[in-house]
Amino acid sequence: MKAYWYDNIEGDQRLPHDSGRPVTPIDLTNLGIICHHYPSLDSVNDLASSRDYKNRDEVTISPTTLPNYEEKVKIFFHEHLHEDEEIRYILDGAGYFDVRSEGDDWIRLRLEKGDLAIMPAGIYHRFTTDEKNYTKAMRLFKDEPKWTPLQRGAETDENNFRKEYLKSRQEGTILSS
Numbered sequence: 001m002k003a004y005w006y007d008n009i010e011g012d013q014r015l016p017h018d019s020g021r022p023v024t025p026i027d028l029t030n031l032g033i034i035c036h037h038y039p040s041l042d043s044v045n046d047l048a049s050s051r052d053y054k055n056r057d058e059v060t061i062s063p064t065t066l067p068n069y070e071e072k073v074k075i076f077f078h079e080h081l082h083e084d085e086e087i088r089y090i091l092d093g094a095g096y097f098d099v100r101s102e103g104d105d106w107i108r109l110r111l112e113k114g115d116l117a118i119m120p121a122g123i124y125h126r127f128t129t130d131e132k133n134y135t136k137a138m139r140l141f142k143d144e145p146k147w148t149p150l151q152r153g154a155e156t157d158e159n160n161f162r163k164e165y166l167k168s169r170q171e172g173t174i175l176s177s
């Protein structure tokens with residue numbers, strides 16, 4: 001996993017957009033983000049049990065495998081939040097998660113095969129593949145596999161999960177395990 005400040009230069013979202021300014025693990029911890037590199041599924045299974053995640057699915061984001069690819073890519077890259085923690089494990093290929101910093105700037109996380117990221121409920125973020133247009137990811141869910149993105153707007157700023165997230169960041173109460 002590599003983390004850096006996004007360069008904000010207009011253009012293809014799939015390009016690295018690396019400003020050259022690195023983001024430290026402490027910056028990520030302060031946002032409530034946890035990253036691991038797990039070469040085998042055993043560690044993923046252990047993490048799933050320890051956080052009581054009962055379900056999972058796999059998604060292959062590429063033009064040939066994902067129905068309505070172009071539409072989905074747009075939805076993934078539209079800034080949103082979830083009311084659940086988001087855990088993603090990259091099984092193959094690579095992709096970028098952009099997450100909002102405390103000052104509302106974009107931080108880009110490049111995840112490759114074996115990388116796992118946990119993003120807290122309420123954090124604003126978006127996702128894109130890289131230029132190879134291929135990300136195979138495992139999505140972990142506590143209960144039924146459901147994926148509900150709430151696009152950023154006045155309503156999500158008032159969302160209780162968003163408010164809880166901001167509160168927890170002030171208090172530093174999200175555990176970084």
Ligand SMILES: CSCCC(=O)/C(O)=C/O
Nearest residue numbers: 076086088125126127137
């Ligand atoms: C790489 S998993 C597909 C994208 C996704 O689940 C998500 O929540 C993007 O923000």
Ligand SMILES: [Fe+2]
Nearest residue numbers: 082086125149
């Ligand atoms: Fe998401």
